[in-house]
Amino acid sequence: MYKEAGKTKFQIDLRQHLRSQNLSGNFIHLVCEIAEASKYVVNSIRTGDLGVAGTSNLYGEEHVTLDVLSDRIMQKRLLHSGVVSTIASEKTDEIVTISSNPQGLFSVVYDSLDGASLVELNLAVGTIVGIYQGNDLLQPGRNMVGAMYILYGPRVSLVYSAGKGVFEFTMNQLMEFNLTREHISMSPSANIYSPGGLRAKYSPQHDRVINYLEDKGAKLRYSGGFVADINQVLLKGKGIFMYPGLQDAPQGKLRLIFELNPMAFLVEQAGGAATNGVTPILDIVPEVLDQRAPIYIGCREDVEKAAELLGAG
Ligand code: AFP
Numbered sequence: 001m002y003k004e005a006g007k008t009k010f011q012i013d014l015r016q017h018l019r020s021q022n023l024s025g026n027f028i029h030l031v032c033e034i035a036e037a038s039k040y041v042v043n044s045i046r047t048g049d050l051g052v053a054g055t056s057n058l059y060g061e062e063h064v065t066l067d068v069l070s071d072r073i074m075q076k077r078l079l080h081s082g083v084v085s086t087i088a089s090e091k092t093d094e095i096v097t098i099s100s101n102p103q104g105l106f107s108v109v110y111d112s113l114d115g116a117s118l119v120e121l122n123l124a125v126g127t128i129v130g131i132y133q134g135n136d137l138l139q140p141g142r143n144m145v146g147a148m149y150i151l152y153g154p155r156v157s158l159v160y161s162a163g164k165g166v167f168e169f170t171m172n173q174l175m176e177f178n179l180t181r182e183h184i185s186m187s188p189s190a191n192i193y194s195p196g197g198l199r200a201k202y203s204p205q206h207d208r209v210i211n212y213l214e215d216k217g218a219k220l221r222y223s224g225g226f227v228a229d230i231n232q233v234l235l236k237g238k239g240i241f242m243y244p245g246l247q248d249a250p251q252g253k254l255r256l257i258f259e260l261n262p263m264a265f266l267v268e269q270a271g272g273a274a275t276n277g278v279t280p281i282l283d284i285v286p287e288v289l290d291q292r293a294p295i296y297i298g299c300r301e302d303v304e305k306a307a308e309l310l311g312a313g
Helices: 014-019 025-047 066-079 116-121 204-215 226-236 256-269 300-310
Strands: 084-089 095-097 106-114 125-133 146-152 156-161 166-171 177-181 192-195 239-243 273-275 295-298
Touching (some): 025 066, 025 146, 084 256, 106 116, 106 256, 192 204
Parallel strands (some): 084 106
Antiparallel strands (some): 084 095, 106 125, 125 146, 146 156, 156 166, 166 177
16 A cells, blocks of 8 residues: 555556556556547547647647547557567557567557547447457457556546556546545446347347346446446446347447457456456457457446356256
């Protein structure tokens, strides 16, 4: 733990916190660079300034869509961070090698603006990041050394874990991230559920999971934004998010590497669980970058019950 002279724990900023966690300097720098990049994303979302990444487009420079701009912002930051050997973006679906010598460096997978289409509806969207040591991105999520997301909602919050618990930071008026929650932990049982996908395309087994949750009195909470929905499950601590395999999409919609692994890392760190119905999400061995998987993620008891009902044939 830590005690800053004259400071309560909630005046601790991101860098001060990271330094108190006995983490490598390169990891601290990486997380702070991603946090810095999010400030440009916030500005673009709030002002609709879709100029070239990080500069004004008052003079008619190329207009880009918000998700393209946020991808450029993230890529530029990671390319110049000095601590990243390989990156892969959900948007481009390609692996970019920055350094041939991965010694002491990280590989980063990211979805720079998940749910981008929701911005025009003024709904919350987010950036999702997964961090590996070395340069192999097609590892099981269990091998990640860190994961984080930034949620652009009524507030801007950053949630991360480096394997020593889950912490939340909230952006203040100076665009600094200050600690607002520490050692986030989930209850064993859910009272809210987030059912993705089209009910008409559910399997009978998945219908059983929905009925189980309804029968126990769980309330439906679903925004259509993965980061916001996971954030609600994680911070309320009493929820389960599902995006199942559908009749016409047996692997569901969400991407293993860019969306599911980082969130599964965070939720497991908070005492929850995440499965594709058969295997823990973090134990799935990825074969391709854009691999998708069904997901049941949240309170451990309900995730385990879902796997039981799905496997009941
Ligand atoms: P986009 O990133 O293409 O907008 O999709 C967002 C998303 O992948 C994820 O954020 C949501 O959980 C999911 O789609 C919602 O999908 P449905 O609209 O099919 O429920």
